[in-house]
Amino acid sequence: MIINYMEEIVKNCLNSILKNDPAYDDICRCEHCIEDIMAKALNNLKPYYITTKKGEIFAEYSSLVTQQQAEVIAEIIKSIEFISKNPGH
Numbered sequence: 895m896i897i898n899y900m901e902e903i904v905k906n907c908l909n910s911i912l913k914n915d916p917a918y919d920d921i922c923r924c925e926h927c928i929e930d931i932m933a934k935a936l937n938n939l940k941p942y943y944i945t946t947k948k949g950e951i952f953a954e955y956s957s958l959v960t961q962q963q964a965e966v967i968a969e970i971i972k973s974i975e976f977i978s979k980n981p982g983h
């Protein structure tokens with residue numbers, strides 16, 4: 895199975911930003927908006943494809959997260975701000 899590991903990173907970073915940053919308390923968190931935010935951020939980030947077995951732990955890729963975290967977070971913040979001003983519903 896091939897997955898874009900960047901999706902996992904974006905999903906995790908987005909969750910922790912929404913949970914921990916009071917600046918984004920008011921944005922819509924419906925499935926539609928969350929997916930729009932993820933899609934927009936992922937379009938601006940390089941995909942990182944890995945092969946994996948179902949249920950496998952991704953710990954070995956944590957160095958990738960550290961290397962690219964600043965860039966990932968910056969893209970997610972841009973996407974949150976864009977989608978919260980232009981919600982798709």
Ligand SMILES: [Zn+2]
Pocket residue numbers: 922923924925926927928981983
């Ligand atoms: Zn929404």
